[in-house]
Amino acid sequence: MPNPPRLRATALAATALLLAATLAGCGDDSQDEDLSAQKLNWKDCPAPSRAEGGGDAPSPLPGGAEWQCATLKAPLDWAKPKGDRIDIALIRAKASGAEGKRIGSLVFNFGGPGGSGVTTLPAFGSDHAKLRTRYDLVSFDPRGVGRSAPVECLNDPQLDAYFEQDATPDDAAERATLLDNTKEFNAACEENSKKMLPHVRTTDAARDMDLMRQVLGDDKLYYFGISYGTELGGVYAHLFPKHVGRAVFDAVVDPTQSSEQGSLGQAEGFQLALDNFAEDCTSQPTDCPVGDTAQDVRNRIAKLLADLDRNPLPGIGQRVLTQTAATNGIAQALYSKDFWEYLTEGLEQAYEGDGRVLMLLSDSMNGRSENGEYSNIAAANISINCADDKPRYTAAEVEGKLPAFRAASPLFGDFMAWSMVTCTDWAVAGAADHPDVSATGSAPILVVGNTGDPATPYEGARKMVQALGEGVGVELTYKGQGHGSYDSRNKCVQDAVNGYLLTGKVPAAGTVCS
Known part of the structure; x- marks a missing residue:
């Protein structure tokens, strides 16, 4: 395949649809304001941009809840936080439960790398209805993706x-x-x-997520990462272990490889x-x-x-x-x-x-x-x-x-x-042989591996648990087929994930669902 190593497809819903039938850029002006104090202007979502895959604006959720979109300002170069800015595109559906029951925002990354969270979250929105009872469901186009300063190559x-x-x-x-x-x-x-190109590393996206957490008003990051999203979550936990709230990694990338x-x-x-x-x-x-x-x-x-x-x-x-x-x-x-x-x-x-x-x-x-x-x-x-x-x-x-x-x-x-x-003649040097996800001091992270997963083989879940460090990763096994576990709709998996994210109850390490 001409696709690069470790390709992780994200928009499975787009395949079913296909078979059934203004790009953000880099700012030039230096800014002095504290980006963590910026206010997000949530409004009706536009139709997806060409870089996001095109199509229609997201339909309301069952019950009529509307999707809202906003733009987060982030540094182009995190080593120069007061330099040029880029726009990070966000989407959310507000929590459906009583205000006093709301925990915060649950941030999703569906993988890729390169997948648009702004287009993918609505495709799976109804699958997360139970989680929306206590969370705003939030996703984003990571830097370089979709409407977030997209990388462009061939026509x-x-x-x-x-x-x-x-x-x-x-x-x-x-x-x-x-x-x-x-x-x-x-x-x-x-x-x-x-x-x-020098500023699309996973460490850059992780720093964007911590800025996102602050601007969304959360003391901790509540996170659901799928496929490459587990690598991004692991890197975040390494950089900001004290900022991790309840987090789930599903379809787990082996961080040691x-x-x-x-x-x-x-x-x-x-x-x-x-x-x-x-x-x-x-x-x-x-x-x-x-x-x-x-x-x-x-x-x-x-x-x-x-x-x-x-x-x-x-x-x-x-x-x-x-x-x-x-x-x-x-x-x-x-x-x-x-x-x-x-x-x-x-x-x-x-x-x-x-x-x-x-x-x-x-x-x-x-x-x-x-x-x-x-x-x-x-x-x-x-x-x-x-x-x-x-x-x-x-x-x-x-x-x-x-x-x-x-x-x-x-x-x-x-x-x-x-x-x-694929990367042999790339213009930018690669950062490391493999990501560092060690996260001593982090809250527990539920790590879900699927024995029949083609893209992120099952062994990666155990390696992620070990790399996160003692007392952080909690492994759950799903004996199933396909890429990922939660969206298989297996009741055992969903009960364990929902129980942790909604109530903080950590499943017993080594739990097996079939």
């Missing part, structure tokens, strides 16, 4: 070509083309977003999810339309991808379904068990020469709307990952690692290995 036609490219080179010519395309992408990011280890773990995770899909399809009372046995399903998918490497299928409009686009589409469907039916349909169609459904899934992964416009999720994802991750890999190094990646996943191994060259 829409260029992105169409970029996402169709052969991301698993088989010879020297294909390898040179991949590396040239990567350099072109990275050069476009530097040309169009040079001022922002390098970008290489993270990519290898994702290869294993997506292979596990594919295996689970194949077993589920072939164990049903009715015939599985994409294979007779689980191994047959895997073999047929492997053959499809090999054929696409030579002969792409008709896709949507003038675009064709390439091997890379098909792999992206398969991966996107594996993020949620709810999308397995779309994967089955997409594979059935592809075997008959029609690549449209797999291309729709790939488009959703890449942030492409039906009208051909891209959000900036890919640009932001790459920019944040490359600013965070110190390692830079050469083509020769990747080739040496291919056997290990192929052993982890015959289907996804090559794609995840070659994604490691």
